[in-house]
Amino acid sequence: MTINKDVINQSYNSLKYIASNRSQREKAFAITDEFNEYLKNISGKCIDIGCGPGDVTKDIILPALDPNAIVIGTDISENMIDFAKKTYIKEKRLEFDVLDIQTKNLPTKYVSEFDLVLSFHALHWCNDIKQAFENIYRMLRPNGIMLDVNKYTWPLRNSINPRKQLKELLQTLGFTVIHCSHRDTFHQDSNTDRFFSSIMAFLDFIDHMPRDHKEEFKKEFTHKFAETQIIYKQKNNQKIALDTYRILIAFAQKHVT
Incomplete structure (x- = not known):
């Protein structure tokens, strides 16, 4: 098969x-x-x-x-x-x-x-x-x-x-x-990577990039995305990501x- x-x-x-x-x-x-x-x-x-x-x-x-x-x-x-x-x-x-x-x-x-x-x-x-x-x-x-x-x-x-x-x-x-x-x-989400993952899943053009360009793009995108987030902890120390x-x-x- x-x-x-x-x-x-x-x-x-x-x-x-x-x-x-x-x-x-x-x-x-x-x-x-x-x-x-x-x-x-x-x-x-x-x-x-x-x-x-x-x-x-x-x-x-x-x-x-x-x-x-x-x-x-x-x-x-x-x-x-x-x-x-x-x-x-x-x-x-x-x-x-x-x-x-x-x-x-x-x-x-x-x-x-x-x-x-x-x-x-x-x-x-x-x-x-x-x-x-x-x-x-x-x-x-x-x-x-x-x-x-x-x-x-x-x-x-x-x-x-x-x-x-x-x-x-x-x-x-x-x-x-x-x-x-x-x-x-x-x-807001207790899974700090979920919102980012939804964006990455949509950008299907990434799959067609050369490997080195793909990794560079993801690294830069991750850095810029992290700058927009507010991370805070609840009483149980669980991290919450707030995207505005x-x-x-x-x-x-x-x-x-």
């Missing part, structure tokens, strides 16, 4: 990500709970952009919607999507597909197709955030809504007022902004012409 090492590595990366994405799951649950009144009434077709291995899509997003809603999870990573398809093959209301949300050629099958577009902690990876939001606007049906949560949006990293800038960008594209906030948040960061949340509706 021939063992396909690529398949093993793909599954391993996805499982490793799921095993360490506690923070992502907690924040996704908190946001779906905050916007519960809107989400529970959506019974149409929905899309989750940047779904990764699909566990958040299946466990958190799907239950937050009307029981008749259908969700398509998309991600730029073929490895993640292959894993999600195999893992959730029996879910009748769930599909998965590869999609780069920054594409200049949005597939016709996505145009004016969705009542809801969600993206949790994914669009901050985009280099062309304007193109991403343009595609999202095109993907929505009239009166369709978008819920986006970003840990860090690259084009807005040096903005004095990122909330205002994001809101103006969405309005320029034709969105009616229902909610837009820029807030401090945090994640800021997120942008946008909830917007496609303008009806």
